[in-house]
Amino acid sequence: MTLALRAMTQLAAWPDLSEARPGCGTGRALRSDRAEILHFHSDHEVDLHLTARAIRRYEDHLRSTGAVRMVPGSRWVTVRLEVDSDIHLLLTLVSVALQSHQAWPVPDDSVPADCNEHRGAALPRTILSGS
Incomplete structure (x- = not known):
């Protein structure tokens, strides 16, 4: 079982998430009652929808992990x-995304554009971390 399938299986059991068609048209998605939260695009990549406030709050942590790729403006x-x-x-x-979206709409957050799927492939961890 791939890591993405394991994650999807665990998250699909969460009561606040349900499976849906991804807005980008690629892969599988999970959504809350307020927004699409996840797009599973491959066996190794997942796009996660955060609010602008959550991204600002956790930006340093997100940038410091080699497992996360951020796209400016997304x-x-x-x-x-x-x-x-x-x-x-x-x-x-x-969990952060679900909590962030509970306050939707957030005054300084706009409706998100498409996920990162068509904005280029994520770099391998070794390139992201500089090793």
Whole structure:
């Protein structure tokens, strides 16, 4: 079982998430009653929808992990699933996303554009971390 499938299986059991068609048309998605939260695009990449406030609050932490790719101006972050600990990171970030979207609409947040799927492939962890 791939890491993405394991993560999808765990998250699909969360009561605040349900499976949906991804707005980008690629892969599988999970959404809350307020917004699309996750797009599973491959066995190793997941796009996660955060609010602008959540991205600002956790930006330093998001940038410091090699498993996360941020695209300037996007409310989506791409999480690269390569090791088991990446699933734990994803679960934590999904919890942050769900809590962030509880306050939707947030005055300084706009409706997000498409996820990061068509904005280029995520770089491998070794390139992101500089090793």
